[in-house]
Amino acid sequence: MATSQDYRLGDFTFPRGWFMIATSAEVNTHKPLALRFFGRDFALYRGQETGRIVLLDAYCPHMKTHLAARNDTSYVIIDGGGTNVEGDSIRCPYHAWRFGPDGQCDDIPYHDGPIPKTACIKSWPVTESLGAIWIWHDPEGGEPQWDHPSLPQWHDPAWVQWQFDDLGTLEQHPQEVIDNICDYGHLGPIHGSTVERYENEFRGHVATQRQCGPHRTLVREDGGSPILHTDTSYHGPGVLISHLTGYYDSILMITHTPIEDGTIKVWHALLVKSPSDSDKVTVQDTIAARQFQHASLLAFMQDFEVWTNKAPCFNGMFIPSDGPFMKARLWYKQFYNPRERVQEFLDQCEGVYVPRGATAYSG
Ligand code: FES
Ligand SMILES: [Fe+2]
Known part of the structure; x- marks a missing residue:
């Protein structure tokens, strides 16, 4: 471990x-x-x-x-x-x-x-x-530095509330999961995405990935968007929230919490805007939303399968066409150090990054 x-x-x-x-x-x-x-x-x-x-x-x-x-x-x-x-x-x-x-x-x-x-x-x-x-x-016993996770859509009757998928224990340090936020190179081989535009941004306690492009499973050609847009952020070290526009408008949440030093417990969930576009969800909406959450879970399991068996990556052999792994790791360090040192890490990582050869999301 x-x-x-x-x-x-x-x-x-x-x-x-x-x-x-x-x-x-x-x-x-x-x-x-x-x-x-x-x-x-x-x-x-x-x-x-x-x-x-x-x-x-x-x-x-x-x-x-x-x-x-x-x-x-x-x-x-x-x-x-x-x-x-x-x-x-x-x-x-x-x-x-x-x-x-x-x-x-x-x-x-x-x-x-x-x-x-x-x-x-x-x-x-x-x-x-x-x-x-x-x-x-908080290892220092301080007050929360930012608000607990919440979403206005959670109480909106036009959105289907999620039921969590409990993925159990992953015998991997959370660093390996955090790396995913900037892993440009895995989007094609693992998720079947054809990325057209991509960027990462690190600001304060938030690490963001924006990308778009066709996707093998999470988009539709029949009226919905054939392009999957995802705007994904870690809000602190344990909560990832992603806004997806593809098959249906939806919001993905993946959370991971340390159990021991080097193991985590993982949950997955998906909030889906009424697939029939009604302002109050119907039973059919709920069924469609559950199916879409399952498709999203399968996409996440593609990452999970690799993480289950990989060795820890302390010093990756990163190339300029990879995402900004070293920046993401500096961003992550702010949470493992006293508050008075946070700025030191932010000074080294804040900014917008586009891998070599990729097109920036915001142009
Ligand atoms: S009351 Fe005796 S062990 Fe709890
Ligand atoms: Fe992934």
Whole structure:
């Protein structure tokens, strides 16, 4: 497993940014969810009182019981109707200490003295958006530097909301996935695109790729556009959003979140504008959108298949006709280093780049 250090990314093992940790559907249950990200274990649940999402470190401070691991035999769970979530709180299955959404212990059933202040678990700020749960991960413990992922189209009745494809664990450092944002040379061989215009741009926490051209699978000749336009950006290190104009207008999202140093969990989703162009989606629209999401997933799987088996690329043999890999890697480093050094990396990567022999997208 190649690590962040192996790629010489910077001081931090895990980057700063917004990361997806679960789908909303996964927490639409009364049971807590055991998660592992950033090399640590978490308990995630939806409070049954207010519906708020709570993310706590997984281990009870009393004797380190996992609060969300499977347990069918504790009377805490049995008496709780199959769950240890109580209102917006969670009760440990072992000795029944209860913790509020702020992580503070507020009840020890067999103890009538004051509850020690240190009977507390770390509670992490999380937010729900786009049918997903997001965490701001920050090795320096700072406030979010940019807004969590959101799209105005998500609440537009003319767009079919996505259901996530969970691609599971990829045994690859996220650097290998990030490289894709500037990988001009793979668009033909992997995706069947005939790229006519192409460019990358790096600005602040956003890395963008714009390209257009005919595509083997994602366009149609019968009335829709025969040309696929994609405008794709990483918003920070873990969230890619792509606006596609081809078969249907749609918005692709791919998220990846570190599990350990050198492995990630990956999701894919596609928001599709009503294929029948109605202002309120129909059942037929939803079926067409699901099929189009599947086609998009297959296109993504073409990348995924290569990533599954490749060796880590620490120093690629890049040529001038490749995309700006070294610029993208400098851009990515800003998230692995203290905020005070961000500008140093931006000074080395911000700008618009066109590979040798390609035509710039914006002309
Ligand atoms: S280990 Fe959690 S209450 Fe004892
Ligand atoms: Fe790709």
